[in-house]
Amino acid sequence: MTAKVEHEERRRQIAEALLRIADTEGLQSASMRAVAAEAGVSLRLVQYYFTTKEGLLLDALTRLGAQLQARMERWIGEARAPQEVVTAILSCILPTDAESRRITRTYAAYYTLVLNDPAVLEKQAAQPPALLEGFLAKQLRAAQEAGQIDARRDTAVSAAGLLAMVNGLGSSVLGGQRDGEEALAILTYHLDELFRTP
Amino acid sequence: MTAKVEHEERRRQIAEALLRIADTEGLQSASMRAVAAEAGVSLRLVQYYFTTKEGLLLDALTRLGAQLQARMERWIGEARAPQEVVTAILSCILPTDAESRRITRTYAAYYTLVLNDPAVLEKQAAQPPALLEGFLAKQLRAAQEAGQIDARRDTAVSAAGLLAMVNGLGSSVLGGQRDGEEALAILTYHLDELFRTP
DNA sequence: ACATGCATGATACGGGTGTACCAGAAGAAG
DNA sequence: CTTCTTCTGGTACACCCGTATCATGCATGT
Numbered sequence: 001m002t003a004k005v006e007h008e009e010r011r012r013q014i015a016e017a018l019l020r021i022a023d024t025e026g027l028q029s030a031s032m033r034a035v036a037a038e039a040g041v042s043l044r045l046v047q048y049y050f051t052t053k054e055g056l057l058l059d060a061l062t063r064l065g066a067q068l069q070a071r072m073e074r075w076i077g078e079a080r081a082p083q084e085v086v087t088a089i090l091s092c093i094l095p096t097d098a099e100s101r102r103i104t105r106t107y108a109a110y111y112t113l114v115l116n117d118p119a120v121l122e123k124q125a126a127q128p129p130a131l132l133e134g135f136l137a138k139q140l141r142a143a144q145e146a147g148q149i150d151a152r153r154d155t156a157v158s159a160a161g162l163l164a165m166v167n168g169l170g171s172s173v174l175g176g177q178r179d180g181e182e183a184l185a186i187l188t189y190h191l192d193e194l195f196r197t198p
Numbered sequence: 199m200t201a202k203v204e205h206e207e208r209r210r211q212i213a214e215a216l217l218r219i220a221d222t223e224g225l226q227s228a229s230m231r232a233v234a235a236e237a238g239v240s241l242r243l244v245q246y247y248f249t250t251k252e253g254l255l256l257d258a259l260t261r262l263g264a265q266l267q268a269r270m271e272r273w274i275g276e277a278r279a280p281q282e283v284v285t286a287i288l289s290c291i292l293p294t295d296a297e298s299r300r301i302t303r304t305y306a307a308y309y310t311l312v313l314n315d316p317a318v319l320e321k322q323a324a325q326p327p328a329l330l331e332g333f334l335a336k337q338l339r340a341a342q343e344a345g346q347i348d349a350r351r352d353t354a355v356s357a358a359g360l361l362a363m364v365n366g367l368g369s370s371v372l373g374g375q376r377d378g379e380e381a382l383a384i385l386t387y388h389l390d391e392l393f394r395t396p
Numbered sequence: 397a398c399a400t401g402c403a404t405g406a407t408a409c410g411g412g413t414g415t416a417c418c419a420g421a422a423g424a425a426g
Numbered sequence: 427c428t429t430c431t432t433c434t435g436g437t438a439c440a441c442c443c444g445t446a447t448c449a450t451g452c453a454t455g456t
Binding site (some may be wrong): 048 | 433434436437
Binding site for chain 3 (some may be wrong): 031
């Protein structure tokens with residue numbers, strides 16, 4: 001057979017074309033024909049590799065999640081101290097550079113789609129945020145036990161609040177209300193506030 | 199003539215039909231025909247009162263903004279103390295009851311639309327958040343001068359952070375990650391944290 | 397009473413959508 | 427060499443979209 005790698009490679013090529021369109025023109029502009037044109041293949045091929053549009057959307061979303069996770073791991077790097085890890089995770093989500101801007105924008109595009117699609121994408125997409133929040137809370141707890149955070153703080157609630165804040169900051173950046181630098185400054189301010197033992 | 203009030207009444211009726219659809223099925227399902235059906239009028243009428251779809255979208259967005267502002271003023275009520283005002287404003291945005299859920303969902307629907315429409319809706323929609331943030335910052339500053347907030351806090355940055363957090367919390371509620379009560383709890387926790395003089 | 401203008405209804409048009417169908421290449425298996 | 431599976435291209439279908447057009451009602455101002 002013509003090797004399975006080529007098959008997967010094609011799928012990747014097409015799915016990434018979808019993501020590119022979702023980033024630049026929004027998901028509603030990502031028709032099958034537009035994706036095919038962007039990927040440089042025929043409409044039939046898109047149909048062949050992903051039978052339905054929903055399949056394509058789902059696959060692309062999975063890949064987007066993988067990209068974000070890869071970025072996070074890259075940003076964490078060799079950081080081991082909880083404070084550094086938390087800072088890395090949170091600030092790498094903010095749309096400060098081209099890559100994060102792209103990822104955030106595309107996620108935002110998917111967000112609206114998920115809102116009005118009962119639960120089709122639910123199982124696929126609803127887990128990362130919950131897992132991430134748990135991981136974050138664990139890091140904060142570790143920092144707290146190391147004496148870097150006031151013992152009276154509730155680490156779980158703090159983690160949820162920080163994540164929500166980063167999310168909201170990202171929205172404001174995408175909406176053009178402020179730029180990435182300002183958003184990052186706001187985040188670091190609150191992180192400094194948290195990591196302070198009186 | 200048949201009185202201008204009827205004209206405006208019709209516009210309201212149609213625009214609210216649009217908002218109703220945007221809430222329940224998303225903005226992408228709000229076609230002219232669907233809006234007409236929802237409002238119980240003919241397609242031609244929708245065209246007549248709002249010549250173009252963009253006009254309808256814009257008008258409905260303006261009304262949505264007015265609804266949110268009315269809700270905020272209602273929630274502020276007779277509260278005058280800065281802490282109460284801030285708490286009221288922030289918590290009334292969270293999707294905890296039917297009305298706020300509706301408003302938040304509809305705003306979210308518009309958000310994606312604004313992201314990929316260069317600047318058509320910009321002037322119309324980009325001002326409220328900035329104004330609100332300024333107002334919030336002013337309230338925090340007042341509370342700080344009254345000694346209810348640690349003097350070392352940066353009120354402007356805190357206001358921005360809180361607003362972003364509420365925004366993010368709203369998204370998580372809409373996404374089904376947690377319910378309104380939990381979100382409110384997270385918000386109150388951070389407010390209590392802020393309004394505390396060591 | 398008639399003409400004027402606003403309000404409404406029915407329908408048509410061009411275009412874009414997701415998906416289905418049919419017909420061939422190309423290469424492996426017998 | 428033939429046969430069969432995997433892959434690719436072109437095209438058609440039914441549907442929905444926003445908008446434009448034509449025609450009619452109906453109340454009013456003179």
